[in-house]
Amino acid sequence: MIRKSSLIVSFLMVLFLGFGQTTSLKITFQPRISNETIELNKVYALNDSVQLVISTCRFYVSNFSFFSKGKLLSQQKSAFLLDLEHPTSLDLSFPSRDFDGIQFNLGIDSSTNVAGILDGDLDPINGMYWTWNSGYINFKLEGTYTVKNAAKIPFEYHLGGYLSPYPTIQTISVEKEQAENIVIQLDLQHFISEIDVNSCSNVMIPGAKAVELSKLLSNCFKI
Amino acid sequence: MKYRILFFTFCICALGLISFQFKSEPTIIEFNVPKKWPKPIYSFQNNPLTEEGFQLGGKLFYDPILSRDSTISCASCHLQYTGFTHVDHNVSHGIEGRKGTRNSPVLINLAWNSTFHWDGGVNHLEVQGINPIQHPAEMDEKLEHVLKKLNASSTYPSLFKAAFGTDQITTSNLMKALTLFTVSLVSSDSKYDKVMRKEKGVQFSEQEKNGLKIFRNNCAVCHKEPLFTSTTFASNGLKMDSLLKDVGRYAITHNPTDSMLFKIPTLRNVEFTFPYMHDGRYKKLKDVINYYSDGIDPSVSYLSKPLKPFHFNDTEKKDLLSFLLTLTDKAFLYNPRYSFPK
Numbered sequence: 280m281i282r283k284s285s286l287i288v289s290f291l292m293v294l295f296l297g298f299g300q301t302t303s304l305k306i307t308f309q310p311r312i313s314n315e316t317i318e319l320n321k322v323y324a325l326n327d328s329v330q331l332v333i334s335t336c337r338f339y340v341s342n343f344s345f346f347s348k349g350k351l352l353s354q355q356k357s358a359f360l361l362d363l364e365h366p367t368s369l370d371l372s373f374p375s376r377d378f379d380g381i382q383f384n385l386g387i388d389s390s391t392n393v394a395g396i397l398d399g400d401l402d403p404i405n406g407m408y409w410t411w412n413s414g415y416i417n418f419k420l421e422g423t424y425t426v427k428n429a430a431k432i433p434f435e436y437h438l439g440g441y442l443s444p445y446p447t448i449q450t451i452s453v454e455k456e457q458a459e460n461i462v463i464q465l466d467l468q469h470f471i472s473e474i475d476v477n478s479c480s481n482v483m484i485p486g487a488k489a490v491e492l493s494k495l496l497s498n499c500f501k502i
Numbered sequence: 503m504k505y506r507i508l509f510f511t512f513c514i515c516a517l518g519l520i521s522f523q524f525k526s527e528p529t530i531i532e533f534n535v536p537k538k539w540p541k542p543i544y545s546f547q548n549n550p551l552t553e554e555g556f557q558l559g560g561k562l563f564y565d566p567i568l569s570r571d572s573t574i575s576c577a578s579c580h581l582q583y584t585g586f587t588h589v590d591h592n593v594s595h596g597i598e599g600r601k602g603t604r605n606s607p608v609l610i611n612l613a614w615n616s617t618f619h620w621d622g623g624v625n626h627l628e629v630q631g632i633n634p635i636q637h638p639a640e641m642d643e644k645l646e647h648v649l650k651k652l653n654a655s656s657t658y659p660s661l662f663k664a665a666f667g668t669d670q671i672t673t674s675n676l677m678k679a680l681t682l683f684t685v686s687l688v689s690s691d692s693k694y695d696k697v698m699r700k701e702k703g704v705q706f707s708e709q710e711k712n713g714l715k716i717f718r719n720n721c722a723v724c725h726k727e728p729l730f731t732s733t734t735f736a737s738n739g740l741k742m743d744s745l746l747k748d749v750g751r752y753a754i755t756h757n758p759t760d761s762m763l764f765k766i767p768t769l770r771n772v773e774f775t776f777p778y779m780h781d782g783r784y785k786k787l788k789d790v791i792n793y794y795s796d797g798i799d800p801s802v803s804y805l806s807k808p809l810k811p812f813h814f815n816d817t818e819k820k821d822l823l824s825f826l827l828t829l830t831d832k833a834f835l836y837n838p839r840y841s842f843p844k
Contacts, residue, residue, distance in 0.1 A: 392625070396674045396681075410633045411619070412624075
C-alpha cells in the first residue's frame with residue numbers, strides 16, 4: 280500500500296517536473312538605433328550631420344514556426360501587433376520546445392488579409408488597416424530626418440499590400456538554440472541609412488516601393 | 503377550482519415569459535438562394551445569419567449615430583425605394599454637404615460579390631462598412647468614437663448581447679451586424695425572374711422578348727444573368743471626368759491595363775437607380791442606351807479591349823429599354839423587412 284502511494288507521488292512529481300520544464304519561451308523584439316532600444320520622440324544623432332527622430336514604430340509579426348534540424352516542431356498561426364508605444368507588446372510568449380531555429384513572418388499573410396473583419400491585434404481600429412484598399416499595413420514607421428543646415432524631412436513609411444505582383448510579407452528565419460529569453464533586434468538605423476529619405480519620404484500604398492522597402496527591412500532583423 | 507386553473511395558467515405564462523427573457527441563443531434564419539442562382543460568395547461561416555443580427559444591422563443602417571455629427575446614416579446615400587442608392591445625385595454628398603467623387607452604388611445581391619466599390623478596392627463585405635464611417639466626405643467619424651457612442655447608448659448593448667452574446671460592442675460585431683443586414687438585401691422577384699421561373703400568368707410582351715434578345719446578344723457578357731453583372735471590371739469607354747480624374751481600378755492595382763476599369767454594376771432595379779455610370783453622368787436610362795449605341799468613341803486610348811458602338815435602331819432601343827424595366831422588383835423595393843425599423 281505504501282509502495283503504491285509512493286509510486287503515485289513519484290509519478291505526480293515526474294509529471295510536475297515535466298510540466299515545470301516546459302516553461303514558456305519569451306521572445307522580445309527590440310527595434311534599435313545606434314545600438315540602443317528606440318525611445319519614441321528622442322533625437323538620435325546618426326552621425327555628425329544627421330539627426331533622426333522616430334515618432335511611430337508599429338508592425339505585425341505572425342505565424343511563428345519552431346524547427347529542430349530542419350524539421351518543423353510547431354507552428355502558431357497567429358499575428359501580433361508590436362508597438363513601441365506599448366513596450367509590453369514587444370514581448371511574446373510561446374511554449375518552450377527543443378528547437379534550433381525560428382521562422383516568422385513580418386506582416387500578415389494573404390489569407391488573413393481576405394478573411395473579413397477580425398478581432399484583437401487584427402482589429403482595424405489599431406490603425407494598421409487600409410479600408411479603401413482592403414489590407415493590413417504590415418509595418419509603420421514615422422518620424423523626422425534632419426540633415427545639418429537643411430530642412431527637417433518628415434517621413435512616413437506604411438508598408439503593406441498582399442496582392443500579386445506586390446506582396447510585401449517577408450519570411451524571416453533566425454538560428455537559435457533553445458533559451459528562456461530570445462531577443463530579436465530590428466536595426467532601424469540600417470533601414471533608414473539605406474533609404475534616400477530626401478527623395479522617398481512617403482510610402483503609403485501597396486506597390487513596388489513598398490515591396491522594396493519590406494525586403495530591405497527583412498534584412499534588418501538579427502539575434 | 504376555477505382559481506386553481508387561473509393560477510396554473512398564470513404560472514405557465516410567467517414561466518414562458520421568464521424563459522423568453524433568458525433566451526440567450528439568437529434565432530438562426532436561412533439565407534435563401536434563389537433557384538438556379540450561383541452559390542453566394544459570402545459564407546456566413548464566421549457570422550451566422552440570425553434574426554437578431556439582421557434586425558440590429560438594420561437599426562444601425564438607418565441610425566445617423568454612425569456619423570460624426572449624427573446627421574448621416576447609411577440610408578442617406580442608400581435608399582431602399584431606389585435600389586439602395588442615392589437617387590438624383592451624380593456623386594453622393596455626405597456630412598456638411600461634402601461631395602464624394604463617385605455615384606453611390608446600389609446594395610443589391612451583395613452576397614454574390616467578392617469585391618466592393620467601383621474600383622473593387624474592398625475585398626470583403628464585412629470590412630466595407632468602415633469606409634463610409636471614416637471617409638471625410640461621408641460620415642467623417644472615427645471607429646473608436648462610434649464604438650464609444652454605441653457602448654454608451656441605452657439601447658445598443660442589449661441588442662448586441664441578443665445578437666452576438668456580448669454587450670461589448672467592438673469593430674467586429676458592429677461590422678458583422680451591418681453585414682447581416684446588407685447581405686440580406688436580395689432582389690430576385692422581378693418580372694424577369696417570374697418569367698424565368700415560368701410562373702403562371704406572367705409573360706414577356708413581344709417588345710420585352712425582343713429586348714431580352716438584344717440584351718443577350720450585346721450586353722449580357724458584362725451584365726451576366728441572373729445577377730446582371732459578371733462582378734468583374736471593365737471599361738465602357740467613357741472619357742475621364744476632368745474634375746474627378748478617376749482612374750478606376752488602376753488606383754488599387756497600379757496595373758496599367760486596369761486603367762479606367764470600373765466594376766460592372768448590376769442592372770437589377772435599374773429603372774430606379776438613376777443617375778447612371780460610376781460618376782453618375784447620365785440622368786436617364788435612355789441616355790445610357792444612346793451612349794452604348796452611338797456614343798462610344800472607339801479611339802479612346804485607355805480601352806483594354808476595343809469597344810465598338812452597338813448601333814441600335816430606334817425600335818431596338820425601345821425594346822431594350824422595355825426589357826430593362828422588367829428587372830424592377832417592387833417586392834424588394836418595398837419590402838418592409840428592409841425598411842426603416844419601426
